[in-house]
Amino acid sequence: MILKDWKPETASLSRRRFLQASAAVGGGMLIGWVDVAGAEPGSAPAAEFSPNAFIRIGLDGKVTVISPSIEMGQGTYTALPMLVAEELDADMAQVTYGIAPPSDKLYGNPAVGGAQLTGGSNSVRGFYKPLREAGAAARQMLVAAASEKLGVDATELTTEKGEVIHAKSGQRIGYGALADAASKLPVPDKVVLKEPSQFRIIGTPVKRLDASGKVDGTAKFGIDAQVPGMKVATVAASPVFGGTLASVDEAAALAVPGVRQVIKIDDAVAVVADHYWAARKGLEAAAPKFNAGPNASVTTADVVAALAKASERDGAVGKSVGDAAGELGKAAQRLESVYENPFLAHAAMEPINCTVHVTPEGCDIWVGTQVPANAQLAASTALGIERDKVRIHNHLLGGGFGRRLEFDFIVQAVLFAKQSKDPIKIVWSREEDIQHDMYRPYYYDRISAGLDPKGELIAWKHRIVGSSIMARFFPAAFQNDLDSDAVDGAIELPYDIPNVFVDYVREEPPGIPTAFWRGVGPTRNCFVVESFIDELAAAAKKDPVEFRRQLTAKHPRARHVVERAAELSGWGTPLGERKGRGMALLFAFGTYLAEVAEVSVNDSGEVHVDRVVSVVDCGQVVNPDTVKAQLQSGIIFGISAALWGEITLKNGRVEQSNFDNYRVLRIDEAPKIEVEIVNNGEAPGGIGEPGTSAVIPAVANAVFAATGVRVRKLPLKADLLRAT
Template sequence: MSTVEQQVTPGFETSRRGFMAGSGAALVVGFTLPASGRALAAKAAPAAFTPNAWLRITADNRVTVVCGSSEMGQGVLTAIPQLMAEELDADWPQVSVEQAPVSQAFANPAFGMQATGGSTTVRGHWDVMRNAGATARAMLVAAAAEQWKVSPADCRTEAGHVIHGSKKLSYGQLAEAAAKQKAPEKVALKDPKDFKILGQRKKRLDTAGKTNGQAKYGIDVNLPGMLVAVMSRSPTPGAKAVKVDDSAAKAVKGVKQVITLPTGVAVLATGYWAAKKGRDALKIEWDAGALKGLSSAGITKQLAAAADSATAVAKQEGAVEVRSGKVVESTYEAPYLAHACMEPMNCTAWVKPDGVEVWAGTQSQGPVQGILSQVAAVDPGKVKVNTMMLGGGFGRRFAPDFVIDATLLSKISGSPVKLVYSREDDMAAGFYRPASVAKFAGAVGADGRATLLESGVGSPSIMAASGFMKIPEDGVDTFAMEGIADHPYDIPNQRLAYGRSEPGPVVWFWRSVGHSQNIFFMESFIDELAAAAGKDPFEFRRAMLDKQPRYKKVLEVAAEKAGWGKPLPAGVTRGIAVAQSFGSYVAEVAEVSLGADGTPRVHRVVAAVDCGMTVNPAIIERQIEGAIVYGLSAALYGKISYKDGRVEQGNFHEYPVLRHNEMPKVEVHIVASSEKPGGIGEPGTPPIAPAVANAIFAATGKRLRSLPFDTEQLKKA
C-alpha cells in the first residue's frame, strides 16, 4: 500500500501562488493569439485567418469560434459564437464552435482567469467578443477593398461576404489576404437595432453532439492502460484513516493497487465495478476527530447563536433602537445543500515523465493548471487540461478536489487513472451550500409602510473556504449577506449584520450562492411585513420600489402576466417574490395548492426577467425554467443533515429532486432592456422558494420559515 499524507493540502489553499506564477496575474483579453495558439491554429488549418485567439476562418468559408468557457448546459457554446458572429456579420449556418485549450488568452474577463461561474460568461465577454468580431470584419473589408482598389468605407458585409456594388467575395476567399492586414486599434460596434444574430432564437450548436453521442463528458474518457479509482472517504469532516486492512480488497479480481491519500483510501482496478467492490471490502480504522458528534441540531444552535451576536455590519441606515408601530420578529433557517450534479464528480489524469494531462468537466481550467503544477511538481506550461462537457456544474465543478486526487493517484501508481465518485461519495463529499440562520425584526407604521428592518445572519464563510478570497476588514462575507444587504426596498431604518460561524462541513458556491437562501429569508419576511400592515403583498413591495425601476418593472410584469388579483380555481393561491442577482432582475409568481397530506403542488410559475440586452431568448427561457426546477427541488426536498458526524443522505431516494409529474407550467416573459447583459444561469433560482412559501401562507395563514418545507404543519385535519 502506498501512502501520501503531506504531499498536497486538498483544496484551493495550495493553488493561489502556483496559479499566479504559472499564468500571470494580469488580465489578458487582447486580440493577440499566443504562440501556442498560433501553432495550434496553423496545424489545424494552414491557410486560416486567425486574427485573435477566439476566431478562425478557413478557405471553405467556415467560421470557427473558440470558447474558453465550460459548457454545463447553460448554452455558452452557442452564446459566445453569437457574440462573435454578430459583429463579424458571419453566415450563421457556417459557424461552428470548439473548446479552447487552457490558456490565459482565454481568461474570463470577469475573473482574470480561465474559469466559468457566477453567471459571468456572457456579461464578461459582451464587449470582448464583439470587439474581436468587429476587428476581424474590418480586416476582411480592408483585404477586399485593397483587391478591388476601392475605399473600405464603400464596402459592406453580409452573411459571410464583403460586398461592393455587384462585386462579392466570401470571407473564405479573403482569409489569406485578410491575415496580412494590420488589425485596427479601434472599431465601431453595431447599434443594437441592427442586430441580426444577437437577440435571436438561434439553435444551440451543441445539441446535435449531445443527442448523437459525439459530445464527450468526463465520464466518457477511456485511455489505454487506464485504471479506475474509487475512494473510501472520510466518514466525518476532518476524519483520518489511521489503520487500513486492504487484504480483502486486493483479493478482488481486477484490483491492482490501494493508495491512501489525505482525503481517503483509493482502490485502483481495471474497471469501475472491481474498484467499487474492492473499496467496499476495505477495513479502515478512522480517527473521527473533533466533529465525530456533529449533528444538524447542534449546527442550528451554533448558527442561531452567531445570528444573535452578529457584529459585522453590512448595512446600517437611520436608527434601529426605537421600534414603533406593528413589530414583527422571525427566525429563518436553511440547511446545507449538495449540488447533486447528474454526472457525479470524475477526472482522468495521466502524470507522464514530461508533464501532466487531465480530462475533466471542470469550471476552473486556469486554477487547475496552477494547482496541478504543484501537485505533480512540473512547470504550469506542462499541465494540459482537456475540458470535457459537464453533466451539471452549479459551482461544484469549480472545486479542485476530484482533479487533485486523480492526479495524485496517477503520479503514485504510474498509470493513467480515472477517479469516479459514486452518487453516495459525491453526496457526502462536502463542498455544500452553507447552512444559515437569519433572525429578522421589522416594523410597519400606521400608513402601512415598512419603517424598520433589522437582521443578523449566522453562516459559514464561502470566502474563507474558497482559498482564493479574503474576508474584508469589516468582517462581512459578501456571499453570506447578498440578497439581504443589497435588498431594494426603501426602508428608512436598517441594520443588517453578519455573524460568522464554522460548524465544520466544507462550504462552497451553489447555484445563485447566497441569494439562494437569503432571498427566501428576505422575500418571506417582506411578506410578513405586508401581512402585518394589512396590505396586498404585490402592492406592499411595489410601494417601496420607486427608487428601483428595474425591480419594479419585473415585479409589475410578473403580476400582470400572472393575473394577480384575479380569481383562481378553488384551493389555489398565489405568492410573489422578486430578486436581483448577477446583474439580472427576476420576479416570480407561483400558483400553489395543498394536498390533504400537506404536500404543496405548484401548478404554474410566471417569471419576468430583465437581464439587459439579450443574446438568445430561447436560452434565457430554458435557464429560467431549469433554475426554477433546481430551486423548487431544494425548497420541497433539499437537505444535507448530520447525525453522529455523518451525512444522512446517500442517493436520490434520500435527496429527491423534482419529478416530471411535479413540474409546474412555467411562463417566462423577457423584459426589453437596453442595459448591458446580466447573468442568466442562476437568477431564476432565488425567487421560487419564497414565491411558493408566500402562496402557502395565503392559503393557510401558516408561515414556513425553514427549508425544505415542513409539510407536517400543513396537513389538513
C-alpha cells in the first residue's frame, strides 16, 4: 500500500543551524536526543553537556553521539561517532551512540537534499564535515570552560583522549568535570577543523560499537520489539498488485487456539494471536480469497515487450558531448547490443515487521526504518492525526538495501492497528516479504559504440529504458522526464570518450511497485557499461585491462585502481580450462573501484566464483575495517544477483517465494575476497553499494573469458553456458 500523494519532507540545513540547534530545549542545548544503544527519545538532563543535536557528554565523561543515520549493518554507528570523536579529541573507549528521533530539520543529510534518509552510500559523505564541525564546536567550548576554571589563556591548553591539558602546570581535567560549565557557554560561530595529517582516529581500524550486542543477542532489531499487552499478527495481501480482498473465513481462523482477532483492510487481512505460530495457522485457516484486479494477466514477457517497444522512442537526454550519432556513422567498426537487468527483490535477513499501538492520544511505532521522518509523516497521514502524535521508536535494521526506505508496510500496519485495542506486532512471512516487495526495476538498454581503424573508442550511445523510482520517491530529482538515478553510472564514465550520448525513456511496468536496491543506477549501469567495454576490447583485439588503461589516461585515480587490481589478481597468468578472469571498473558514489573476478564454469554450465580482487579508492577512509567489510558484503550480494537474482511474473503473481527459488550465495559457495584500499586525502566516497555494482560485470566478463559466451541478460543461465 502506497500513499501516492506523499512527498518526502526536505529542509536545507545551514552550518550555523547545525551547530546551534541546541537552543530549543531548556536545561541543555539540544533539540531532541535519544539514550544510548537505541533507547527511547526523551529530553536531555540539565547536568549533561549538549552543545548541539548530535553530542552529549555526561558527568562521567561518557560521550554519546546521536547518529543521524541508521545502522543496518554498514557500520554507521561506529563511523559517524568516529568523526565526532576525532575533532572532539575524545577517547573512543568512552564513546557510544544513540539513535536520532524523526526530524528532517535536525538530522537531515545534506547529501540527499536535507532529508533524514539512510541510503545511497551517503552517511559518511553527507555528514563528514558537519559532524566534525559539531565535535570541534564542543571541544572549543570545553577548552573555554577549562580556561575559566584554571584561570589561564585558552591558547595554553590542549586536548587529548577526553581531557583538557595544561602542560605548564601539569593539570588535566576530564570532559565530564567540565560538562556543566561548558553547557553555559555560547556555541561558537566558527571552528577550525584538523588537517588529515593530525588525525588520530579517522583512518584507523576501530571496533564496531554495535558489535557486542549483536554477538550476545542484546541488540534490538525491529522484530525484537516487546510492548506490554502486545499481540502478534501475520498478513496475507493480494497476490496480484492492485487486487482487493474478497472473502475471509473468520470463524475458522478464530477457532485456532491462540487467535484473538481477524482484521481486514482493502487489499489484505491480518490474523492477530498470542504468538506468531498461532497467527500463521489462523491465517491458513482463514483461507483468504482476493479479487485479482486489472493486473491479473501480467507476465514478465509482457513487461519486456513493452520495454523493447519503448526503446525505439527518443528519451530525455542525460548527457550529450560531441556528435555521437555522426561519429558512429563514420566508425571503422560499429557494435550494437541489448542488455537486460531483471526485477530483483531485497530479501533482507530480517523480514518486514512493524509494531504499532494506536490510542486516542496518538500512535507509537516500533520499527526499523531508513526514513524515520518520512515514516512518521506517512503514519500520521494514514491515521489523519497530527504528525507530532506519531512517535517512531527506531531500531537496528537486519538489512535494508533500500527496502526500508519505503513505508508501505508501516502504513499497512497502522491501518490494521487502528482496529485493534492491543498493540500488535505484524511480521510478514518470508513468502509475503518476497512476493510483496518493492522491486528493483527491470531495465532494457540499447547501447552502441564506434571504433576507429586503430581500435580506439570514438563514439558511445546508450539508451536506458525502465521504471522511474525518482518520479515517485523524490520528484525533485525527476526533471524534464529524466530520472537522475536511472542514468547514474552511465553519464559520468571514468573513460575519455570524445563523443557520448545517453538518454532515458521512462516505461512503467503495469502494477509492479519499484524501488531502490543497493544502488539502482550504478548497479545495473555498471553491468551494461563494463560488459560492453569488454565487448569493445574484444572487437579491437585488445586485452580488456589494457583497453581500460588507455581509456583512463586522463583519469589517474581510475587508472590506478585498474592497474593495481590487475597486478594483484595476476592478470594474464593461465587459469585452466573453463576458467577465466573478468575486470570491471566503477566510478560512482564518489568512489573509484576496480574488481577482478575469477570463475570456474563446469560442463553443466554452473558458474562458481572462486576469487574476487577489489581495489578501492574512496578518498579519505574513516574506518578501514568497515570499508573492507562493506566491500565483502557487497560482493556477496552482487554475486547472488548475478548468478540467481530474478523476480518473474506469471498471471500477475510473483513466482519466487523463498530462498529455495530466490537464491543467495551460501557460505560454502563464497569466493576468496581480497581488498586493498588506496589511501589519499580526497573527499570521502560512498562504500555501501560499489562492491555490489562492480562485481556483477566482473563475473559476466570472467564467464566470457572462460566460455566465449557473452552475457547480456541476467541472471546467468546454465543452459547457455553448457560445454558443447
